[in-house]
Amino acid sequence: xYFPKKLFLATLSVAALLAIPxxxxxxxxxxxxxxxxxxxxxxxxxxxxxxxxxxxPGLVKDQAFLKKHPELEQFFKTHPQIRQELNExxxxxxxxxxxYRQEVTAxxxxxxxxxxxxxxxxxxxxxxxxxxxxxxxPELKQFLDSHGGVHAELQSDPANFMSREKGYERWMQDRSHxxxxxxxxxxxx
Numbered sequence: 103x104y105f106p107k108k109l110f111l112a113t114l115s116v117a118a119l120l121a122i123p124x125x126x127x128x129x130x131x132x133x134x135x136x137x138x139x140x141x142x143x144x145x146x147x148x149x150x151x152x153x154x155x156x157x158x159p160g161l162v163k164d165q166a167f168l169k170k171h172p173e174l175e176q177f178f179k180t181h182p183q184i185r186q187e188l189n190e191x192x193x194x195x196x197x198x199x200x201x202y203r204q205e206v207t208a209x210x211x212x213x214x215x216x217x218x219x220x221x222x223x224x225x226x227x228x229x230x231x232x233x234x235x236x237x238x239x240p241e242l243k244q245f246l247d248s249h250g251g252v253h254a255e256l257q258s259d260p261a262n263f264m265s266r267e268k269g270y271e272r273w274m275q276d277r278s279h280x281x282x283x284x285x286x287x288x289x290x291x
Contacts, residue, residue, distance in 0.1 A: 159192030227260030
């Protein structure tokens with residue numbers, strides 16, 4: 103079968119354009135969950151730094167910014183793989199941190215609306231992977247089924263994840279407040 107040259111080139115161009123997002127996702131695929139969690143754990147006691155990087159991830163490449171934040175530079179010295187991932191795709195990496203924080207915040211909200219489950223999981227986080235407990239608490243099973251990241255965290259390191267869930271609401275409120283302030287400033291222009 104004969105393909106006209108223009109049709110062949112057009113088909114090739116479309117295929118190449120479709121492959122770009124796949125290649126970008128593949129580049130992001132080497133970012134591991136532990137790397138996201140380690141960077142998130144680092145940002146927890148540095149909320150202003152976290153806010154700045156959330157709003158402008160490219161700051162990780164700014165030498166003046168790094169000099170103003172020696173704690174970040176020190177973190178990068180002890181976590182070179184995270185530095186490399188952030189430098190390769192600052193927006194993608196910070197999007198993963200943000201997604202993780204949103205998952206934890208959703209879990210925090212779920213637990214606040216289910217205080218008995220919260221109490222049980224604080225006492226024994228492994229209950230989140232106990233089929234008989236989940237059968238008695240279908241709302242928890244439904245939440246975990248629809249929040250695979252939370253479920254995976256509770257399976258891999260339940261005690262750590264339960265301790266991480268604390269304090270996220272404050273971080274999200276601060277983040278929302280700063281975005282609202284920025285939007286107001288933008289509206290005045």
